[in-house]
Amino acid sequence: MTDARITELRAEHCRGGAAVAVAEPRLSWEVGGGAADWRQSAAELCCDGRLVKLDGPDSVLVDWPFAPLAPGRRCEVQVRAADSEGVWTPWSRPLPVEAAFLGRGRWRAEPIALAAPDRPAQPVLLRRSFTVRGPLRRARLLWTALGVAEMEVNGSAADDTVLSPGWTDYRRRLVHETADVTDLLVPGENVVGARLAGGWYTEEYGFFGQVSRHYGEQPSLMAQLVLEYEDGTSEEVRTDGRWLARGDGPLVSSGIYAGEHHDARRELPGWSRPGATARGWSPAVPTGEEVPEPEPRSAPPVRRIETLPVREVATSPSGALLLDFGQNLVGRLRIRVRGPRGTTVTLRHAEVLEDGELALRPLRRAAATDVYVLSGEGEEEWEPRFTFHGFRYARVEGWPGEFDPADVSAVVVHTDMARTGWFDCSDPLLNRLHENVVWSMRGNFLAIPTDCPQRDERLGWTGDIQVFAPTACFLYDSSAFLASWLRELALAQERAGGVVPFVVPPVTSGLGDGAAAAWGDAATVVPWVLHERYGDTGVLRAQYPSMRDWANVLLAESGGTGLWEGTLQFGDWLDPSAPADRPGQARTDSDIVASAHLFRSLDIVARCAHLLDHTEDARRFADAAEHAREAFVRTYVSAAGRMVSDAQTAYAMALRFGLVTDGQLRRRLARRLAELVRRDGYRISTGFVGTPIVTDALTDHGYVETAGRLLTQTENPSWLYPVTMGATTVWERWDSLLEDGTLNPGEMTSFNHYALGAVADWMHRVVAGLAPDEPGYRRIRVAPRPLPGLEHASARHLTPYGPAGVRWRRRGEEVVVRASVPPNTEARVELPGREAFSVGSGEHEWVFHQPAPEPRSGPLQLDSSTAEVIDDPRAYATVIEAIAEHSPQMAREVGRNTVWGERRTLRQALMFLPPQVAVDVERALAALARG
Known part of the structure; x- marks a missing residue:
């Protein structure tokens, strides 16, 4: 006997009873309980009395071992598994499986x-x-x-x-x-x-x-x-x-x-x-x-997920009734109302307020307005059926009688995916940031992965999901949803000769066409992420023609040079230094962005071809990738470790994509990246392309404190600046709302865009320390990197094999790490100060030593370097507060525009300000030194 048991059986990626879209659905099962280091040696599957035995450890996306399902057929499937000693679990509960399709040619309905x-x-x-x-x-x-x-x-x-x-x-x-x-x-x-x-x-x-x-x-x-x-x-x-x-x-x-x-x-x-x-x-x-x-249908449908009550009722300066739901969400309102026949109630929606009124400019031509005309027959309840809005606030006009906030609720609507990932830490701002990422994903995973849910757009921008896919796959079971959307992408490519449109489904012919780096690379990156996170080779097999076609487009774009230069690109979109009306004008040259992605996609397709046994393609694309890598390094990277574009995104791509392989040169690049982050005052300086990878590029090379300062920065621009401004979703721009509460002047401003929230994947993998080490989490990587200032952090994920978790907590100068490893998997453990080692399934605990950082040396003064000031958070705050006593705007400009370097003094940074400012700063620093 054993206490191991089958806790879940799935057909394809469906949790619970499965209405499947294919005749031979793949099966996955999870084992709970059991002894430590539990390993499956065999499994038996039963379908309506027919028994099939499978030898080996496979338990995720196992090929259907029975006769193909006829259209409309229903059956029940069960499974049991044996451990390495041959001891069997009990049979699982029966899983109903229905072939929810007609046979080919059986659709005879007319439109x-x-x-x-x-x-x-x-x-x-x-x-x-x-x-x-x-x-x-x-x-x-x-x-x-x-x-x-x-x-x-x-x-x-x-x-x-x-x-x-x-x-x-x-x-x-x-x-x-x-x-x-x-x-x-x-x-x-x-x-x-x-x-x-x-x-x-x-x-x-x-x-x-x-x-x-x-x-x-x-x-x-x-x-x-x-x-x-x-x-x-x-x-x-x-x-x-x-x-x-x-x-x-x-x-x-x-x-x-x-x-x-x-x-x-x-x-x-x-x-x-x-x-x-x-x-x-x-x-x-x-x-x-x-x-x-x-x-x-192969993806989950859209459903009503939850309802939120009115949090606050207010009257705007113009006298309008405003409702605040306390959360920027996607859905619509449900109202309960009584009134005379013909009374018209008008509901208008917006994400933020400006000067106490709905901020409608960001909606552009989207009216986002619902109108209900009463029948006059008692109490009436109504909710729109065929529209949705992105909003936190609603303006109500024409409400008959006294308004009761209990009569209105917000109905949250999105694709009904299962939640699979959670994160928590000791910093409430970081927890709110993570929650904002979750809400932005929920709002934008509605039928397709969209860019935003509120304005006259709501399109399937390929660049957004390319950078966000890893985060999405941790937070929710996105496998079927993204696989379905990838089919759309492949069909769109067929019409465009292999080129990936900017949006999928493609409806933006007015923007022109052509290949765009980071956007078109969704064709290769998203399938590879699904393989990495779910162990799904089926999606690679299905998408391989699309991946190959995109790689061939890239080879044509490079013209044999190994570089992708001179074409129209979005580049590092929404770099915070870009002008409000020119979001593609980034610090990193767009040719560098394009050439880096040229290599990245060729490398992915080469690896995919090798995995699928496309031998000739694997060799051809691997050779092309190596040619592109060498061309990139020769053209854009100096031997001294400088990039042609001396900007954070350029260094992050060179390091994270594996473009630079020489160890010494990588260390020089990483050092320069860390210098740039400090020079910018630990403010973010990346757009859509660099944001998901800059913290990884730092921590991969030991700059954990630098990455931590970047993540926990609260000044504009930063991940936490929107949180300090009350954001409940991720913004499109780092400064969609300015410090004075006014809207960013750019024509394009959304308060619900998940792309910049892609950093959450690093929070899961590095800050908490939970990542896949083999496709589908067959082997888990436990590698927490505790950030200075955090007392604890944890991540939990429902992997294809079952729940996994990593949590750490400081105990004096020690860090205690606990990990849960699901049965039928193992974990590679990497802890600071120790050689990597492996463990089997079960509950584990380790302790490593991590003393507190050494205090900064000596008191600071006007002749101290700006690097010393920025590296001492208390000193920096003291300087900024002293300047803000004269002018908050002046303080913001000093913080944002100063070059925080080892050869620049604080006195030099203040030289163009009124003399009294320097006097007051010096006095404040002296007071800080005295304690």
């Missing part, structure tokens, strides 16, 4: 729409009566839309999804939903109905006033209800000309950017139930549009 719409993107109600002629064994409803739809059967919702079927490139790929509606049907007459709106399909996309409907003017629906009778017969109810439609329902208008207008006076009670009047309905028309055959 149907309103016959004579009177306005663009007109919402539609659709219905069809049919007869259930006998006892049913099962009924499945499958549907998709060119637009967004909610299905009803006899007046009840078919499922609980939101904004279905999501956003795909409708001309190339359609995804269908599947719902079991057996329990909603009755013998005799039944009705299936649909609420349909345009959603992403009819939205107008574009910039600088050049907007258009990229896909179509009107939404349409495809649905197929499969009835399976107890007598073995079956029939289908499909969308065709026998459906009825009307365009004068209560939903007057709906748009992703605009919001929703609902007139409850136009409600049609019972419209999706048997016996509803046919008056006002007319036949729907098949559109005749050629569409791709719908494929089953």
